[in-house]
Amino acid sequence: MSILDYRRQSVRTAAPRRLYQAALAALALAVFVLGTAASVDGCTPARDPRFVGTATCMTCHKGITASDLRDHFAGPHAAIDCETCHGPGLEHVRAGGRNGILIDNPGDDPFGATPDLCARCHADAVDGHAMTTHFTKGAASCNDCHNVHKPGGFVFASDPDRFLDNAGYVQLCGECHAQQTGEFLRSGHATKDAVTCGGCHDLHVPATFTAPPENNQLCQQCHASFFLGLDSPEAVDFHTGAFHPVDPAGSGASRCVTCHLPPQRRTNQDRGPHDHSLLTLRPAETNALIAQGMTPPPNSCAGILGCHDASVPGSGAPFNLDHPSDNTVLQRFFDQIGGIPEKVQ
Ligand code: HEC
Ligand code: HEC
Ligand code: HEC
Ligand code: HEC
Ligand code: HEC
Ligand code: HEC
Ligand code: HEC
Ligand code: HEC
Known part of the structure; x- marks a missing residue:
């Protein structure tokens, strides 16, 4: 033509x-x-x-x-x-x-301009979001997660029920957090359809948690129940072994997340990424990696900021992640951990 x-x-x-x-x-x-x-x-x-x-x-x-x-x-x-x-x-x-x-068209706004519009009616949600890393690091603003025109109010058409189910969260968060989402899908929380990302994360409060992880309230808001078994200090002691007594002040001894969401790299452990499968990482697995000639990541005992890892400066712990004999001793202690009284009987 x-x-x-x-x-x-x-x-x-x-x-x-x-x-x-x-x-x-x-x-x-x-x-x-x-x-x-x-x-x-x-x-x-x-x-x-x-x-x-x-x-x-x-x-x-x-x-x-x-x-x-x-x-x-x-x-x-x-x-x-x-x-x-x-x-x-x-x-x-x-x-x-x-x-x-x-x-x-607020869809054309530069990052961070849309909240002014939303704040006219949702001041709390906007104030909370403004203090999260999603906002301060310019990672995600309202329109990245919400679409005010869709039935559920989220970027994809979900169930008109405002509470996202697992499929909804996986679609919403998986786009930017593929690693955490993939691991989460392997956890009992997902396979039993018991908990969503939203069970632990609130994207509209500064810390992004539904309760503090330090004093175990994050997990205990559900697990301190008769049905889930960790409903007394004795039950937590039993679960975490005599050497990790229940610790309501949150200084760290029985902290659920150090064993169940171990960090995946040795530097900046507090910043993540953390393993979201909830499966503990055994010291014996560390030795298997050492045997393959790899530099092992922290395991559940080395934990956040090196609970039992003398290779982390200042942790003062007697065990060293890089020493197979230390890991062998740790594994013996580890084998005594993880029981839940009701389930044991
Ligand atoms: C005479 C038809 C017509 C009417 C009436 C109309 N629009 Fe539109 N509008 C369009 C067309 C055509 C487009 C461009 C194609 C598209 O985005 O669908 C558009 C685009 C838009 C956009 C996107 C702008 C952008 O920058 O991408 C917005 C927002 C919008 N309209 C809002 C409105 C609102 C609010 C009203 C009522 C006040 C309205 N429109 C009335 C025809 C109309
Ligand atoms: C509560 C605020 C709000 C109301 C009410 C609202 N909009 Fe929007 N609209 C938005 C925002 C925010 C965006 C940007 C969404 C994005 O790009 O993620 C948008 C985007 C749009 C667009 C461009 C994207 C598209 O889907 O084509 C059009 C057209 C539009 N709106 C039309 C309308 C019309 C027509 C109405 C009334 C029936 C309406 N809006 C009511 C906030 C609103
Ligand atoms: C003019 C007031 C107004 C503005 C502006 C506004 N909203 Fe809303 N929004 C409402 C009302 C009213 C509801 C319904 C509340 C309810 O059902 O409890 C709502 C509901 C919602 C919901 C669902 C919450 C729920 O409890 O079901 C989301 C998500 C939401 N808005 C996001 C936004 C975002 C994002 C913006 C900015 C782009 C925005 N809104 C702008 C008034 C507004
Ligand atoms: C990283 C994703 C994400 C971002 C960014 C985000 N939200 Fe949300 N928002 C959610 C999720 C998830 C929920 C919880 C849904 C539920 O459990 O009901 C929610 C809930 C809400 C609700 C209803 C509950 C409440 O707290 O009032 C409103 C309103 C809302 N968001 C507005 C906003 C506004 C305004 C912005 C921008 C300042 C924003 N959101 C940014 C994911 C996000
Ligand atoms: C558009 C991309 C995007 C989406 C969608 C998104 N996030 Fe994020 N999120 C990020 C980025 C990027 C960071 C990392 C900021 C940093 O620390 O560099 C982050 C950080 C986080 C953090 C760490 C917060 C902190 O204070 O350390 C959590 C928790 C989180 N996101 C959860 C979620 C959840 C749950 C969803 C789904 C509801 C979600 N995100 C959706 C991009 C996104
Ligand atoms: C919103 C409630 C809730 C929260 C918060 C929660 N859980 Fe759970 N958890 C459950 C439920 C319900 C089950 C399923 C129990 C069953 O069906 O056997 C479960 C199961 C588990 C399982 C067993 C998975 C399997 O394969 O059977 C582990 C491990 C676990 N949770 C650890 C944690 C840890 C660690 C935390 C805190 C970081 C936590 N949970 C926070 C409700 C919750
Ligand atoms: C059982 C509770 C729980 C659930 C469910 C959960 N998270 Fe987390 N998440 C945490 C904890 C605890 C941390 C922080 C670990 C730490 O700092 O010790 C975290 C950290 C994060 C971070 C920051 C980076 C990192 O890995 O530390 C992102 C991003 C994140 N979660 C995304 C998600 C997404 C997406 C989902 C759903 C697919 C999800 N989380 C489900 C408890 C949970
Ligand atoms: C010292 C490490 C450690 C701490 C701290 C810890 N756990 Fe565990 N947990 C384990 C081990 C080991 C298992 C056995 C399964 C495995 O290896 O993953 C386990 C298993 C579980 C199970 C699954 C039990 C079953 O048989 O269904 C749940 C639920 C659980 N833990 C919740 C929690 C909660 C909630 C906390 C905090 C109060 C917590 N854990 C603290 C090491 C720990």
């Missing part, structure tokens, strides 16, 4: 489309005029002549001439007018919406 043919063809197709757009704009304006005549209560911005009202927006935003926003009315913001968030739409409508001109 020559350039000329191409231009002739595009003129042929473009002309009727422009007519159609003009007709739609006229229809939208008609809906707008009738809508304002029928007046609305003081909360609706339709009184300001630059605001046209949600019904007018929906004459186009049905998926044929413009993107389909009908889902919006099955979502948490169904009762809020389009222009409350997008600003006045008259100019956009007059222009037939063409290419989305003359209207605010």
